[in-house]
Amino acid sequence: MNLDIIIFFIYLLSMLGIGLYFTRRASTSPDHYLLGDRKLGAPVTAISMQSTSMSGFMFMGGPAQAFQEGWHALWYAIGDAGGSIVNISVLGKRMRRLSQLLGSLSPIEYLENRFESVAIRVVGAVIAIVFLFSYAFAQFIAAGKALEAMSGFSYEWALIIGVGIIITYTVAGGYLAVAVSGFIQGVIMFIGVTAIGIMVLPEVGGLTGLNESLRSIDPSYLSIWGKDLIYYGQWGVIIGAVLIYAIGYMGLPHVVVRHMSMEKPNTAKQAVLWSAGFNQLFTFTPYILGLSAIVIMPTISDPEMVIPELVYTFFPGVLSAILLSAIMAAIMSTCDSLLMQAGTTLSRDVYHRFINKRASQKQVLLVSRLCILIGGVIGIIVATYQPPTVFTLVVFAFGVLGNTFLVPYIASVYSRKANKVGVLCAMIGGSVTNIFWELFSLQGITGVHPFLAGLILSVMAMLLGNLFGKTPPSSPVLEAFELAKLNRDIPKNLEKGIHEGLAIEAQNITKFIRNKEKVTNIALPANAKMGR
Amino acid sequence: MFGLPVETALLMLPWPLIWIALGIFMFIKFGREEKHEAQRNVEKGDDAK
Numbered sequence: 001m002n003l004d005i006i007i008f009f010i011y012l013l014s015m016l017g018i019g020l021y022f023t024r025r026a027s028t029s030p031d032h033y034l035l036g037d038r039k040l041g042a043p044v045t046a047i048s049m050q051s052t053s054m055s056g057f058m059f060m061g062g063p064a065q066a067f068q069e070g071w072h073a074l075w076y077a078i079g080d081a082g083g084s085i086v087n088i089s090v091l092g093k094r095m096r097r098l099s100q101l102l103g104s105l106s107p108i109e110y111l112e113n114r115f116e117s118v119a120i121r122v123v124g125a126v127i128a129i130v131f132l133f134s135y136a137f138a139q140f141i142a143a144g145k146a147l148e149a150m151s152g153f154s155y156e157w158a159l160i161i162g163v164g165i166i167i168t169y170t171v172a173g174g175y176l177a178v179a180v181s182g183f184i185q186g187v188i189m190f191i192g193v194t195a196i197g198i199m200v201l202p203e204v205g206g207l208t209g210l211n212e213s214l215r216s217i218d219p220s221y222l223s224i225w226g227k228d229l230i231y232y233g234q235w236g237v238i239i240g241a242v243l244i245y246a247i248g249y250m251g252l253p254h255v256v257v258r259h260m261s262m263e264k265p266n267t268a269k270q271a272v273l274w275s276a277g278f279n280q281l282f283t284f285t286p287y288i289l290g291l292s293a294i295v296i297m298p299t300i301s302d303p304e305m306v307i308p309e310l311v312y313t314f315f316p317g318v319l320s321a322i323l324l325s326a327i328m329a330a331i332m333s334t335c336d337s338l339l340m341q342a343g344t345t346l347s348r349d350v351y352h353r354f355i356n357k358r359a360s361q362k363q364v365l366l367v368s369r370l371c372i373l374i375g376g377v378i379g380i381i382v383a384t385y386q387p388p389t390v391f392t393l394v395v396f397a398f399g400v401l402g403n404t405f406l407v408p409y410i411a412s413v414y415s416r417k418a419n420k421v422g423v424l425c426a427m428i429g430g431s432v433t434n435i436f437w438e439l440f441s442l443q444g445i446t447g448v449h450p451f452l453a454g455l456i457l458s459v460m461a462m463l464l465g466n467l468f469g470k471t472p473p474s475s476p477v478l479e480a481f482e483l484a485k486l487n488r489d490i491p492k493n494l495e496k497g498i499h500e501g502l503a504i505e506a507q508n509i510t511k512f513i514r515n516k517e518k519v520t521n522i523a524l525p526a527n528a529k530m531g532r
Numbered sequence: 533m534f535g536l537p538v539e540t541a542l543l544m545l546p547w548p549l550i551w552i553a554l555g556i557f558m559f560i561k562f563g564r565e566e567k568h569e570a571q572r573n574v575e576k577g578d579d580a581k
Contacts, residue, residue, distance in 0.1 A: 093562070208534050222537055266566050
């Protein structure tokens with residue numbers, strides 16, 4: 001076995017080690033397994049949020065898009081660079097507080113508790129399960145392809161080894177393993193892509209030299225409207241391209257769960273700064289590398305392999321193995337979070353909510369692990385058939401999830417008047433619009449990006465639903481909503497997530513949720529509604 | 533700038549600075565909120581620690 005393959009497998013085994021390290025902690029309670037006991041600090045929150053959001057698309061789809069469309073593709077990078085900053089700024093503190101006040105362990109459960117509607121949980125769970133698994137399966141294929149190219153194994157073996165490791169550490173270590181590995185993978189991605197950028201950019205004469213070369217090949221590569229000015233005058237496409245990543249992350253359940261797991265609401269303060277720095281240093285480089293490939297390797301047959309080809313061209317074997325680990329890191333950090341969230345939705349939002357309401361903590365944990373395992377195995381089987389256009393599937397699933405949940409999550413922390421009818425209309429309106437826009441290729445006819453169309457329809461549906469919905473939220477939920485607002489007093493011990501042994505409030509909440517006992521001496525009247 | 537057409541340079545290049553400015557602004561905003569909350573809790577005699 002070559003030294004570079006050995007290095008690559010050391011990386012994979014390290015990820016496995018992280019999962020196994022957290023196994024014991026993850027087994028203590030659903031809070032530990034599903035949310036890492038709400039103990040994540042700022043760097044882990046910020047970097048794992050971004051690495052989870054970006055996926056293998058960043059290393060394969062993004063550069064390919066830049067290779068094909070020129071500078072127009074940078075609109076996606078611009079949105080991506082602001083994604084987690086906007087996400088933490090808008091949702092971070094409030095969602096952290098409100099999710100704890102409502103006793104919610106999953107992002108779908110949070111919506112049900114906030115808007116007091118079983119229908120929201122049913123619709124949300126169905127859409128989340130379908131599209132999270134679709135998204136995860138697309139990542140499986142990307143993982144298999146990447147590992148096949150790097151290790152020389154057959155696609156089937158590469159798939160089983162790569163995805164097998166992801167499934168194992170996710171099942172064993174739960175959310176904490178996923179978040180910590182996401183942080184480490186984010187750092188690896190950053191080092192990897194920066195090293196490649198440092199080698200490649202001087203080769204094309206820096207940014208100015210690169211642009212001069214692109215101009216000489218085809219000046220439209222430098223246009224904001226795309227190669228051959230294909231999107232000329234279509235601001236709807238450009239705004240949609242920026243928004244899909246700039247605000248779309250706020251609609252992804254596997255991303256917003258990072259807010260719920262922050263150590264305390266004020267973790268958002270440091271996290272937003274970490275995001276601002278990390279994103280600007282990282283997100284643009286893969287696209288610039290895609291542009292560089294137009295000059296360096298214009299005849300490359302598969303544009304999605306731009307970065308691996310650049311690595312093999314500029315780095316010796318051992319170094320290339322380390323750098324290519326970054327691609328696997330990007331895929332794995334998204335894949336594990338998707339699996340984790342899909343498993344959480346199945347166990348917490350389906351099994352515990354509808355099938356076995358009296359399930360013990362151990363049963364919920366077991367079901368969660370089984371769901372991830374079974375989903376993963378099914379994913380491997382589906383991925384062996386390699387459905388075409390992997391990244392089209394990624395963008396589609398991303399868009400539908402974003403259009404389904406974005407408006408409800410924002411409304412949950414900012415709109416006192418939002419009611420369950422409005423939220424249901426927003427979820428269905430947003431998702432259906434996105435699906436139809438993609439199915440009938442309406443972007444070409446209207447000049448409006450599917451995400452922008454879904455967002456507009458989702459907002460309109462929310463406003464109309466709120467108007468006709470006759471059921472305002474109950475007073476306990478409204479009190480929790482007010483408590484979760486910024487600049488409102490909330491006991492520090494609850495805010496920090498200190499557990500039942502220390503905080504009387506948390507103790508009462510926990511009692512109420514778990515035993516449905518009457519809450520006495522409670523400091524938070526909002527809890528009257530909590531805990532299904 | 534950087535050999536880009538004016539339109540592309542003006543519309544695309546400022547974005548990293550805009551995002552960093554937003555990050556710093558939010559950091560300061562969250563910091564102030566944290567301070568005010570701590571102050572109010574102390575004034576109320578809440579166990580702010």
